[in-house]
Amino acid sequence: MTTLAITDGRVLRPDLTVAAADVLIDRAAGEILEIGPDLAGEADETLDAADSLVTPGFVNGHCHVAMTLLRGYADDKPLEAWLREDIWPAEGELTPEDVRAGAELGLLELIKSGTTAFADMYFHVPEVADAVETAGVRARLGHGIVTVGKDGEAAREDAKTSLEIAREYDGSADGRISTAFMPHSLTTVGGEYLAEFVPEARDAGVPIHYHANETADEVAPIVDEHGQRPLEYAAEHGLLEPEDFVAHGVHVDDREIELLAEAGTGVIHCPASNMKLASGMAPVERMREAGVTVGLGTDGAASNNDLSMLDEARDAAMLGKLAADDASAVPAEAVVDMLTRGSADAIGLESGRLEAGAPADLAVLDLEAPHLTPRHDLVSHLAYAAAAADVRHTVCDGNVLMRDREVLTLDEAGVRERALEAADALAGRVE
Template sequence: MKHVEKMISARWIIPVEPDNQVLDHHTLVIHEGRILDRLPTAEAERRYQADSHRRLDRHALIPGLINAHTHSPMTLLRGLADDLPLMDWLQNHIWPAEGRFVAEDFVHDGSLLAAAEMLRGGTTCFNDMYFFPETTALVASQVGIRAAIGLIVIDFPSRWAANGDEYIAKGLEIHDRHKGNALLSFCFAPHAPYTVSDAPLKRLVTLANQLDLPIHMHIHETAHEVNEATARFGVRPLERLAGLGLSGHHLMAIHMTQLQPAEITHLAQAGTHVVHCPESNLKLASGFCPVQTLLEAGVNVALGTDGTASNNDLDMFGEMRTAALLAKGVSGNAAALPAHTALRMATLNGARALGLADDIGSLVPGKQADITAVFMDDLECRPVYDPVSHLIYTCGRHQVSDVWVAGRPLLRDRQLTTIDEADLHRRIGIWQEKIARADHQTVAE
């Protein structure tokens, strides 16, 4: 009998690889932070002796969810000035609040709140884009959540950097300082085609190739953006970016609600990844990403929440359900984007987009033990005919009971193990009062 650190047994294991497989009464064997074995529970108990054995007889184990696009510090702006036209919302509320408050303390507490929310919702890895990325990296490391840190680039000055060259220089310094941290990976994060000029984009292409890092960028988010770019540059944003060399497997294109057939073909041929943020797109009336057409063309499509200022939550269960339902409604095909595809988009497809599929995104031996346990025995969930279907169409994040990252328990029986919830509540209350007061003053002016 082989000695190992831990075993986790469950009623169902849904490994994502191979696709659409459900394993009854199976166990994950975990050692040194990785999945050593996956086998029937009775056999696991004969072959292994573990320091700890967690038995979850009414649960499903799934890979930790991957939020492939968010702005984590913006949790502090959740619900600020909802239900307004986009430019009114941005110019009169969000941008003034950011201009007044965004600094290290804002980013620290917002990232901490985001990490708490994501872990309680079964998310074990997030891909971020915001100012002061080194602070978000520090929070992720302290909490133990996995993070792809976006090294933001924008033409405009902020409290963090003055111009494109300084953004890139500071981002490279953060990458070099933390590249040995197993919980952190990095992406270049130019904000959007309309906020980043040609020179820094060309430099990022060179650096991405040299360092083998993804490039994470909002692209074709709204019709207004595409029309404005076409008038300014004479071509649509995707064509401009391709002309700069910014396409291919390094590119993670966020939103993509405005796509023509030839552009979808180009994305598939180039190996570009698309990150779909359905609830944010719906709330801001940005349009519909043609997910089913992209998938049929062979494009890797992942899921993200966007920030809570434009979504109001970081709930990947909600995104999976909305993505599946929206794809059916937009395509007119009830078989479009089935449940197992939605789950893969929120796990393995996100890992592929981030260049992390060798380590996370599915529950197979050799990968990191990033695991989410979902309680499936509430009355609201009974009966269970198909656990994968239930995860997407019935379950919610409140049914996540336990979360592990690299085998470390970060949520146990709904309790966070590395975050002081009482202290976090206190911190957020202070921010709420300050931001609300400032927003009222801005509107009054």
């Protein structure tokens, strides 16, 4: 057994108290062995965490990681127009190599900002999986299905691809990759395809992930056509199981919140994307009070425009208060919970907590910064004041992915160069 110790840090424990302690990790098992004083002597390797906060690695519950190539490509439009006029035409030109380049850029950003796991919906998933394997993080990956505007054959092909990818990649990258069946949304995938393929996804034993109740424009057609709220329609199609998780959940009514809580289906709140596309304010406080598992996600870099989960945490607190018209809503503890354990629970991972037996997925934040001084409350700092650049080290599955702000698994300069070239060439092809 080789061991790694994170030494002399302040460790954020599952009950959100902070203790001066070392963290001892079994590298091969990728697990935390012990948290306590003076463990450095027992370790083969150490990572210094003096004057630093050791937190669970952040979990990004909803992303389209390769969309980093479209960062800044189209801004300042609502969802429907943004997707149809700008994003989908550009995505139509994306090659597998482009997706690989965009995924690597996104992974670099995730690791640099302390994120150790994410859920991702995109296409050319084999390239995303390859990049995840190299980068060393955990991921729940899936192929996003869109059937609107496609003939029956092409639509079924898209759904089949999503199933095949989910079956093939589950458990890959030494178990760091898990998968899901991913219909894009309740309005972009026809009910007949849900009826046909959802039972198959259940047989394959994979969860289902989709965008739901993101905009008011997306709710209205379902109510008009089916006389049901979107999540009632989802439940009827077998899309609300405990392992499933939806992105957004902005326009949900009380009955839908109850359905989510009863079913145990997770909601990934994406506050930055919801603000930027003016989609609305998710009732995060009400969902949490009702017992819904709520996590956080960045969504893609084209609607955010970064992949920093610490930004998302702060946005979630701010927007949650505004939405509830109550400054005590979505407090720092709730935000830190959503950032770590909430997202992990929602997407079905064991990470998000630092304790013996848990996955060795963590981030170490440098506290020696003016904006993190003084130190009345480190949970408050994590929710409101810390930023991506404060992350010093990132560890996932017992492996050091970033040491002293240097990413060890990806060549930063090369990744940026390939992404720049791919993005420029893509923009040229779309014009």
